[in-house]
Amino acid sequence: MVAGRASEIGHLPEKDAWAFEAIKELLMSEVGFDLEAYKERCILRRIYLKVRSGGYSDLGSYYRILKRDRDELEHLVQYLTINVTEFFRNAAAFTYLEKKILPALMLQHSVHKSLNVWSAGCSSGEEPYSIAISLLRVRRKHRIRTPFRVLATDVDKVILARGREGNYSRDALKNLEERDLKDFFVEDGNGYRVSEELRQHVTFRVSDVLVDRPGRLQSLILCRNLLIYFSREKQERVITGFSRAMHPGGYLMLGKAETLIGMNRLYFQSISPTERIYRLRDVPLADSRTEPIL
């Protein structure tokens, strides 16, 4: 089976194609990480970098190490998932949300009904904490009491644990205004940790965006700088999943280099093309929702 798939990877030498397929199978069977969903060229480039920097002679010898070294296998998942992030990444997008979308969204919810926001592919927590800070700022500014919860998910459990801990260096917080730093973080040794107020709004869960969906319908979904690593087909599938995970009229924010694919262009209306913000149209979707998992 492994050797049979080698011909599909035309640009790889036969021995490497075999090892590449074997690595994919190992990742799937041992840690449930499905490389098929990701752009092959991008994944291969990173695996070769890993082989070279680790001093392995070829892909096959790296595969043999992975087979017997669980830590290295988990390390590879982390390396492949690319966790780059920062607080208020693409600040203009957050400003747009704060000015034009969040106040109205909060007002639509009464004080008894929680506003649900999902940060999918949240890495080490900077994105979910940023949107939670935005929501807290909007609440204060407009004197609204709407409760809200931010669900923060990522497939990489190691990086997610960092978000859950909520400890950041001063440098990681450089995009924050002084006032937000004072209001939402507590100085702790050499760095800062998120305040209890901020922490209580954000829930972290290990979860694969290709498979899982939250139990509650969301009013806003942020999925930024993750879809670019997926094949077109998977991008479309994930966005369709989002359309089923949100209230009609809910908002979706993608990363700067990402856009809607296929049929999803019909389901969503573009609200800000520059900030990649879309709104789910108010029409019921034909297909039913699957069982919630998160």
Ligand SMILES: C[S@@+](CC[C@H](N)C(=O)[O-])C[C@H]1O[C@@H](n2cnc3c(N)ncnc32)[C@H](O)[C@@H]1O
């Ligand atoms: C480049 S980071 C983006 C972080 C943040 N959204 C941002 O824009 O700053 C991409 C994140 O997506 C996560 N990821 C990759 N594949 C995933 C999947 N199938 N399900 C959930 N998260 C995934 C990675 O672990 C990584 O933390």
